[in-house]
Amino acid sequence: MFNLIYRKVLRLFHMSSTDNRHEIPTGPAPIGMYVDMLKSKFGEDDTGRRMREYKVVSIQLCKTELAVQHEYTSLRVEGEGRTFYLAIERCRGSIVDKVSKREDPSTDSQAEPADNVDDTLSPPASDSRKQSSSSLSSLDKFTKTRDAQDNISPLDKEDKRDETDRVFRILKFTQPIPLYEVAVLAQTIHQINRHYLLFSRNCYFYAGTLIKALETRYEPGEVELCPTGSAELDKQYGLDGKKRRKVTAGAYRNIPIYVEEAVNIVPVLAQFEKDLKAFENTISAAVKAREDAKAAVEDAKAAEARALASEKGKKAAEAKAKAAEEEKKAAEAKAKAADEEKKAAEAKAKAADEEKKAAEKGKKAAEAKATAAEAKAKAAEEENARLRRQLEAARR
Numbered sequence: 378m379f380n381l382i383y384r385k386v387l388r389l390f391h392m393s394s395t396d397n398r399h400e401i402p403t404g405p406a407p408i409g410m411y412v413d414m415l416k417s418k419f420g421e422d423d424t425g426r427r428m429r430e431y432k433v434v435s436i437q438l439c440k441t442e443l444a445v446q447h448e449y450t451s452l453r454v455e456g457e458g459r460t461f462y463l464a465i466e467r468c469r470g471s472i473v474d475k476v477s478k479r480e481d482p483s484t485d486s487q488a489e490p491a492d493n494v495d496d497t498l499s500p501p502a503s504d505s506r507k508q509s510s511s512s513l514s515s516l517d518k519f520t521k522t523r524d525a526q527d528n529i530s531p532l533d534k535e536d537k538r539d540e541t542d543r544v545f546r547i548l549k550f551t552q553p554i555p556l557y558e559v560a561v562l563a564q565t566i567h568q569i570n571r572h573y574l575l576f577s578r579n580c581y582f583y584a585g586t587l588i589k590a591l592e593t594r595y596e597p598g599e600v601e602l603c604p605t606g607s608a609e610l611d612k613q614y615g616l617d618g619k620k621r622r623k624v625t626a627g628a629y630r631n632i633p634i635y636v637e638e639a640v641n642i643v644p645v646l647a648q649f650e651k652d653l654k655a656f657e658n659t660i661s662a663a664v665k666a667r668e669d670a671k672a673a674v675e676d677a678k679a680a681e682a683r684a685l686a687s688e689k690g691k692k693a694a695e696a697k698a699k700a701a702e703e704e705k706k707a708a709e710a711k712a713k714a715a716d717e718e719k720k721a722a723e724a725k726a727k728a729a730d731e732e733k734k735a736a737e738k739g740k741k742a743a744e745a746k747a748t749a750a751e752a753k754a755k756a757a758e759e760e761n762a763r764l765r766r767q768l769e770a771a772r773r
Contacts, residue, residue, distance in 0.1 A: 400428050400556065401461060405530040408465065412564045415557055416656065420663030431456035432553030438546040438588050439537055448584045451536050451544075454556055462532040463556075465563045467583035469573050470524030523573040527563065527583060544603055548591055551598030561656050562590055565649040586640055590649065593642050 400415060418424040435453045440446055449466035534540055566586050570578050592600065 400424060400431060402463070402529055402531055405528040408527045408529050408560065408563045408567055411529050412557075412560050412656070415560065416659050416663070419557075419660040420667040425660070425664060425667075427457060428557050429555065431556040433550065433556055433559050434553045435547060435549045436559070436588070436591060437536065437544050437548070438584055440543045440545060441539065442541040442543070448580045449538070450584050450587050451532060451538075452556075452559060453536060455553070456556075462536050463529055464532050464538065465529050465559070465584075465587060466527070467573065467578075467580045468526040468528060470526035473522045473524060473572065525567060525571055525573040525578065525583070527567040529560065529563065546588060546603070547599075547601035548588065548595075548597040549599040549601070550595060552595070554591070554595055557656070558653060559591070561653050562594075562649050563587055565652045566590070566645060568652075569645060569648060582640075586642070586645065589640060589642050590645055594646055594649070 400418070402411060406414075415424075415428065419428060431454050433452050434455050437451045438448065439451050440448045447466070449464050452463045452465065454461050454463060532538060537544070566583060570582070572578055591597075
């Protein structure tokens with residue numbers, strides 16, 4: 378109970394209780410704006426991936442028990458391990474000014490949640506059964522033309538807006554349909570019939586046309602028909618079937634408003650194929666732009682990595698060159714020191730040689746001096762000997 382109230386409060390402020398999944402509306406959104414949003418967001422990785430995974434597995438035509446007997450379609454969507462339900466329906470928008478240019482339907486207008494059919498649709502049952510939808514449509518000229526407010530919105534009560542709502546037709550698809558394709562089809566029907574006309578282009582027309590188009594285009598594996606839409610609900614919810622109005626789809630108080638056979642679905646589907654192709658071309662371009670952007674980013678990163686590697690290589694080469702230069706200078710300094718040491722050794726050797734030569738010269742001088750002294754001594758000795766001889770001779 379708390380979770381239900383919590384979701385309703387969040388939805389009131391158009392907030393999400395889980396994440397910003399743009400493809401799951403948090404409140405009523407005009408179908409045109411929803412499709413445009415998908416186009417703009419499809420290029421994003423997460424949104425594009427989810428939109429390819431979210432598939433409509435079944436769709437049903439529902440009718441409310443309220444006096445207006447509003448009709449809408451309910452979609453069961455599965456994907457990414459989750460199941461959720463969306464409603465696509467037509468509501469009554471603002472009155473169209475027939476003199477001036479009508480305002481853009483995408484602008485915010487006050488849409489009423491259901492078709493407020495006035496009392497002209499409530500004649501006695503016997504008379505109402507005789508009236509055809511074509512004769513009723515002629516009454517549109519007596520009513521005011523309004524914008525068709527065709528919305529997509531989440532459902533709180535699983536597959537229905539209220540547990541008492543009746544289900545008349547259920548299409549079950551063997552090959553589930555991408556959610557975005559159903560949204561584009563709903564937008565196509567909106568673009569073909571942009572005005573809300575009380576007797577002919579109302580919620581019955583919109584829901585019935587959408588169901589018929591889906592059944593024709595996608596050929597569901599199973600179609601479940603519930604003529605009165607009441608038996609299953611009576612049994613399930615214990616409601617008194619006798620007290621429930623016997624109603625049929627496309628009718629207000631058993632007055633046929635929408636007759637399926639009267640709608641030519643061929644031009645609707647032809648336009649849908651064009652719209653779907655245009656949508657897919659747009660999202661393909663968005664995806665390509667995203668992939669190109671990612672490739673450009675990767676290329677830029679690779680170029681940056683190469684530049685960084687080149688810069689590192691350059692710095693390493695510069696460091697290596699600097700180290701080689703330092704090594705060269707050290708070698709030159711070592712060679713210079715060795716040369717200085719060699720010169721010093723040579724100078725020392727030269728000094729030693731000079732000293733040796735000087736010593737040899739001194740030795741020779743000493744030897745010469747000794748020889749001279751010896752000669753002098755010898756001469757003196759000889760002189761002494763001569764004198765002795767003379768003395769001896771004199772003595773004789």
